Amino acid sequence: MQRQRTRDTAPEVALRRLLHAAGLRYRIDTPPLKGLRRRADIVFGPARVAVFVDGCFWHGCPLHGTRPTIANTAYWSEKVRRNRERDADTDLKLQDAGWQPIRAWEHNDVAEVAEQVIVAVRARRASPATTPQD
Secondary structure (H helix, E strand, O other): OOOOOOOOOHHHHHHHHHHOOOOOEEEEOOOOOOOOOOOOOEEEOOOOOOEEEEOOHHHHOOOOOOOOOOOOOOHHHHHHHHHHHHHHHHHHHHOOOOOOOOEOOOOOOOHHHHHHHHHHHHHHHHHHHOOOOO
């Protein structure tokens, strides 16, 4: 598992390339909230948008998620269940803090995901409700 990339995967890089070309600037692989020990793949701080590009295996994609059938099947099923539970908890915490989480599967069309992110970021930048409260 140590060889698995946690950042700069091909789908993430492709998405970042399109977002950057659209003029958006962001941080990568960073916690969107202080004190939250979870990192988003792409973070738009001022707009409060956090983007996660989830791997099909690790996050239990209903279309492409697979499980090993030879060894440790119980472990992997439990691992994926915990990952999905943590993802839902992360989304809830972000929403409660006024953020918009966007989740995409690694197999999603990158152009479609980029368009969704661009629309969300630009809309939230224009909305006064997303500015940080002092």
